[in-house]
Amino acid sequence: MILLVDLCYRPGSLGEAEFVRPIADIVQACGYRSEICHFTEWERVNKDGTEAVILCGTPLKDNLFAEMTECFAWIRESPVPVLGICAGMQAVVLAYGGSIEENPEIGMITVRCRVSGDPIFRDNEWTAYGLHRFGTVPGNEFIVLAESDACIQAVRHHTDPVYGVQFHPEVRNTWVVERFLSTLVSHDKTR
Amino acid sequence: MKLGVLFSGGKDSVYATYLAMQKEEVSCLISLVSENCESYMFHTPNIHLTSLQAEAMGIPILEYTTKGIEEEELEDLKQAISLAVEQYDIEGIVTGAVLSVYQASRIQKICDALSLWCYNPLWHIDQDRYMQSLIDEGFEVIISGVFSAPFDETWLGRRIDNEALRLLRLYAAKYSITLTGEGGELETLVTDAPFFKKKIVVLTSESVYANYNGRYHIQTAEVRDK
Numbered sequence: 001m002i003l004l005v006d007l008c009y010r011p012g013s014l015g016e017a018e019f020v021r022p023i024a025d026i027v028q029a030c031g032y033r034s035e036i037c038h039f040t041e042w043e044r045v046n047k048d049g050t051e052a053v054i055l056c057g058t059p060l061k062d063n064l065f066a067e068m069t070e071c072f073a074w075i076r077e078s079p080v081p082v083l084g085i086c087a088g089m090q091a092v093v094l095a096y097g098g099s100i101e102e103n104p105e106i107g108m109i110t111v112r113c114r115v116s117g118d119p120i121f122r123d124n125e126w127t128a129y130g131l132h133r134f135g136t137v138p139g140n141e142f143i144v145l146a147e148s149d150a151c152i153q154a155v156r157h158h159t160d161p162v163y164g165v166q167f168h169p170e171v172r173n174t175w176v177v178e179r180f181l182s183t184l185v186s187h188d189k190t191r
Numbered sequence: 192m193k194l195g196v197l198f199s200g201g202k203d204s205v206y207a208t209y210l211a212m213q214k215e216e217v218s219c220l221i222s223l224v225s226e227n228c229e230s231y232m233f234h235t236p237n238i239h240l241t242s243l244q245a246e247a248m249g250i251p252i253l254e255y256t257t258k259g260i261e262e263e264e265l266e267d268l269k270q271a272i273s274l275a276v277e278q279y280d281i282e283g284i285v286t287g288a289v290l291s292v293y294q295a296s297r298i299q300k301i302c303d304a305l306s307l308w309c310y311n312p313l314w315h316i317d318q319d320r321y322m323q324s325l326i327d328e329g330f331e332v333i334i335s336g337v338f339s340a341p342f343d344e345t346w347l348g349r350r351i352d353n354e355a356l357r358l359l360r361l362y363a364a365k366y367s368i369t370l371t372g373e374g375g376e377l378e379t380l381v382t383d384a385p386f387f388k389k390k391i392v393v394l395t396s397e398s399v400y401a402n403y404n405g406r407y408h409i410q411t412a413e414v415r416d417k
Binding site for chain 1 (some may be wrong): 210211214215283285292296299300302303306307308309310311312313314315316317
């Protein structure tokens with residue numbers, strides 16, 4: 001089971017349909033079951049059988065999550081792989097002591113890979129949909145995997161199975177989620 | 192949160208309204224009436240019926256006329272949204288965008304400039320599931336325009352029911368068109384929905400069709416009790 005974390009300002013907001021449901025559909029298409037958990041309810045959720053966690057994005061104006069970094073302390077101790085998408089990447093970076101800074105992008109952008117040998121980010125360059133108010137300033141424990149002209153677009157932790165992507169993979173780049181699941185998650189899709 | 196819905200009267204903006212009403216307060220509908228029938232941004236067939244739809248829903252509507260010149264119409268949209276903020280005190284905008292980055296990113300930029308929330312509750316929705324939901328939940332959706340092969344004249348004014356959806360699935364597979372018409376293959380109009388307080392009844396209409404391109408013009412219609 002893949003646990004999808006909703007980072008919108010309240011549980012069950014209108015943003016869930018836009019930012020969580022498309023990711024759930026990609027996960028399902030990959031043959032995995034998913035459940036949704038609001039970021040404020042992390043402690044109360046039964047996480048038995050969780051094989052990976054994906055933190056989803058939020059509307060451009062919805063940045064309350066960034067003021068509640070205590071809700072993301074679990075990321076550093078996560079026993080399963082973590083992927084943060086847009087706001088989710090910002091939460092990941094904040095959890096490890098990094099910061100965010102205003103660096104908006106809206107629309108299609110060009111993303112360039114900065115590393116070789118990563119199992120997810122294998123291409124040199126691609127176009128992606130950016131929709132964010134803040135970019136990230138990760139600490140030294142992260143490897144920068146990809147960048148746009150404006151900001152860092154993808155990171156991976158040096159030792160933990162933790163990734164972040166600033167762009168929205170549900171638009172034309174579903175391979176991000178597909179490769180994350182195929183390379184980092186066990187293949188027992190019935191759990 | 193008070194929201195305004197960018198409203199064309201087609202299935203996507205009506206369903207987006209329906210979803211928004213379940214989560215927030217929809218204070219008004221905003222319709223851009225384009226004088227350009229080839230508008231890049233705004234749905235045009237039967238746009239004059241949006242006021243009847245608003246009456247059937249019981250939601251106020253703000254109508255704003257645009258000449259429909261590419262990019263200039265975005266300034267008109269910004270003006271219309273600004274008026275809605277003044278008149279209805281809205282804090283955000285809802286759109287029926289499904290796949291169009293062109294539409295969605297432009298509206299996101301306008302909302303950002305006006306410091307408004309922007310929601311796209313149909314964004315990358317599973318098209319098959321969505322179309323089936325429209326039928327199962329009782330949305331009366333009729334085809335108001337066709338702009339692609341293999342649609343013939345019989346599709347104009349046709350209601351999207353299970354048989355129509357079966358054919359659309361076949362066409363989508365065979366002709367590489369989108370099931371929802373997101374590629375501009377067809378346009379729709381909603382005459383009734385579960386949240387409509389009243390329904391729209393078409394009294395007179397005319398179809399104009401040639402070479403896989405046709406429009407179903409509703410000349411007269413009225414709102415009636417359900």
